[in-house]
Amino acid sequence: MGKFSIDTAIQRVLDKGDKAFVPYIMAGDGGLDQLESQIRLLANAGATIIELGIPFSDPVADGPTIQAAGQRALTSGVTLKKVLDELKRFKESRDIPIVLMTYINPVFTYGPKRFAEDCEASGVDGVIVPDVPLEESDLVSNALKEHEIAFIRLATLTSTPDRLAKIAEQTEGFLYAVTINGITGVQNRFGDQLGNHLTNIKQQTDKPVFAGFGVSSPEHVRELTAYCDGVIVGSKIVDLLHQGNEEEIQTLIQSAKTAHV
Numbered sequence: 527m528g529k530f531s532i533d534t535a536i537q538r539v540l541d542k543g544d545k546a547f548v549p550y551i552m553a554g555d556g557g558l559d560q561l562e563s564q565i566r567l568l569a570n571a572g573a574t575i576i577e578l579g580i581p582f583s584d585p586v587a588d589g590p591t592i593q594a595a596g597q598r599a600l601t602s603g604v605t606l607k608k609v610l611d612e613l614k615r616f617k618e619s620r621d622i623p624i625v626l627m628t629y630i631n632p633v634f635t636y637g638p639k640r641f642a643e644d645c646e647a648s649g650v651d652g653v654i655v656p657d658v659p660l661e662e663s664d665l666v667s668n669a670l671k672e673h674e675i676a677f678i679r680l681a682t683l684t685s686t687p688d689r690l691a692k693i694a695e696q697t698e699g700f701l702y703a704v705t706i707n708g709i710t711g712v713q714n715r716f717g718d719q720l721g722n723h724l725t726n727i728k729q730q731t732d733k734p735v736f737a738g739f740g741v742s743s744p745e746h747v748r749e750l751t752a753y754c755d756g757v758i759v760g761s762k763i764v765d766l767l768h769q770g771n772e773e774e775i776q777t778l779i780q781s782a783k784t785a786h787v
């Protein structure tokens with residue numbers, strides 16, 4: 527349960543010599559009644575952990591694909607509470623860790639303490655809150671700590687060495703290394719310095735480092751996992767799921783398995 531199941535899932539993959547693959551999906555895109563089968567599909571395709579987005583009206587870091595998915599979910603009436611209730615309903619039959627990705631506003635509205643309690647009751651193992659600054663994250667992190675839920679921190683390309691050291695120290699489960707300056711979405715090419723950047727982050731921490739933002743092809747997965755322990759893929763997975771393209775989802779996820787064998 528909680529952060530331990532994240533650690534275990536990652537270790538199992540790395541011990542085999544594979545890399546981790548974390549697909550992001552928007553909760554309630556396609557209807558909340560689809561969530562269970564979407565998670566099962568991704569787990570069966572070989573995902574290590576699921577990053578589950580909570581729809582929010584003002585998603586500042588989301589690119590067009592994720593924004594559109596969020597809109598579809600909001601239109602169908604999805605809320606944080608409904609997502610947690612739904613996760614609780616099929617908690618026992620899941621065997622893949624779940625990380626919620628939510629902006630800070632819904633957490634404050636819900637109440638950080640109640641949020642952490644309900645996350646535990648729903649079998650949520652970790653949480654990512656991209657818009658909470660390091661200096662102001664105590665309110666959330668203390669509540670999560672009591673329930674042994676991992677608080678996953680993001681490092682950006684512009685994080686200073688000083689901040690990077692703090693992020694590396696505080697992150698739990700894994701460190702989310704953002705690959706581009708900008709918003710989420712499909713990219714064709716990463717900056718020339720990205721390899722050095724990821725290598726530098728790897729040198730700062732013993733915790734697993736996963737790269738995310740703009741990863742959309744097996745080639746990207748292979749390119750980035752040469753420098754880190756895994757990838758996070760959002761927009762491309764959201765698109766493929768929306769199209770019902772299970773075959774390409776499978777190919778993309780499996781590309782992390784054969785990355786370095």
Ligand SMILES: O=P(O)(O)OC[C@@H](O)[C@@H](O)c1c[nH]c2ccccc12
Pocket residue numbers: 550577579587588592627656709710711712738739740741758759760761762
């Ligand atoms: O969509 P991309 O480019 O593959 O990026 C991952 C991403 O979608 C997911 O992790 C995410 C969705 N919204 C976010 C907001 C901030 C940080 C991360 C995210």
